[in-house]
Amino acid sequence: MSHIIAPVMALKPSISSDIIRGHIDAIVLALLSKEDMYGYQICKTIYQKSQQLYELKEATLYSSLRRLEAQDLITSYWGDEVQGSRRKYYRITPQGREAYEKCKADWEFAKKVIDMLI
C-alpha cells in the first residue's frame, strides 16, 4: 500500500486505500440494505456495480463485516447449501439502516466540503 502520490506518468486515475478509507462500511451497508448477501458475493457485486473500476479486497471486506457485526449494524447466518462451499450470509439490522442513512449524509457533506477546498 503506497501512500506516495503517484508519479505523473500514471495518468489513469485510481482509487487509493486512503481515498476509499472510511467508505467501505457504507458501501457494504448499501448493498445489504437491498438484500442479504454472502461475503464473496459482496466483493463480486461491488466489482460489477463499479463497472470494474473498484475491487474490494477480501481481507478488507471481512474486517469491515466483523466491525459492522460488532456494532450490531448487521447480523450473520449460515446458508443451507446442500452442495458447494458453505456461505455465510449477512443481513442489515434496523440500526444498520439508520447508520447507513447517516453514512450517506456524511458522504454528501464531505463531498461538498472537499469540493470547496480542492
Place this chain on the structure above:
Amino acid sequence: MSHIIAPVMALKPSISSDIIRGHIDAIVLALLSKEDMYGYQICKTIYQKSQQLYELKEATLYSSLRRLEAQDLITSYWGDEVQGSRRKYYRITPQGREAYEKCKADWEFAKKVIDMLI
C-alpha cells in the same frame, strides 16, 4: 480518533478522519497552487474556505507538509519578519502542480465510483 459509525442521535453530518484521509495533501497543494503560504495561515484559510465546516489540525498539516516536501512537491523558506513570530513559507514546485492535477483527477474519479456504490 473513533472509527465507530456515529450513533443516529448525532444527526449533524461530520467529516471523520477516515473520510478526509487521503485528501489532505491535495487540499494543501490546492492552496499553494494559488500563492505561497505559511503553516498557520494554511490552517486558518482552510477553516474559512470551508465555511467553518472543516478544521485541519496542526499536527495533521505539518505531517502533510513534511511529506510533500520529502516528495519535492513543495519547498520551504523562512520569511523575513522583522517583528512577530517567525514564519515558514511553503511554495509549490512544478512537480507539485502536476501532482495536484493528478489529485484532482483522482478525486473526480473516486467521487464517481463511490456514488455508484453508496
Place this chain on the structure above:
DNA sequence: CATAATACTGTGTCTGTCAAGGTATATTCA
C-alpha cells in the same frame, strides 16, 4: 501581568486497508 492569539515542532497512539498466507469444495478441459 495574566490571558489569548499567533506560529512552529516533536512524540506516540490508534485504526482501517490490504498483502500474503491458509483451508476446502466444485468445475473445467486437456
Place this chain on the structure above:
DNA sequence: TGAATATACCTTGACAGACACAGTATTATG
C-alpha cells in the same frame, strides 16, 4: 486422470496517515 481455475471462507501482520497531547517562543489585549 489430474492440473488448473473458480468459488467461498478465514487469519495475521505491516504500514501509513490523522491527530491528541505536549512543548517552545513571540506579540497583542484588557
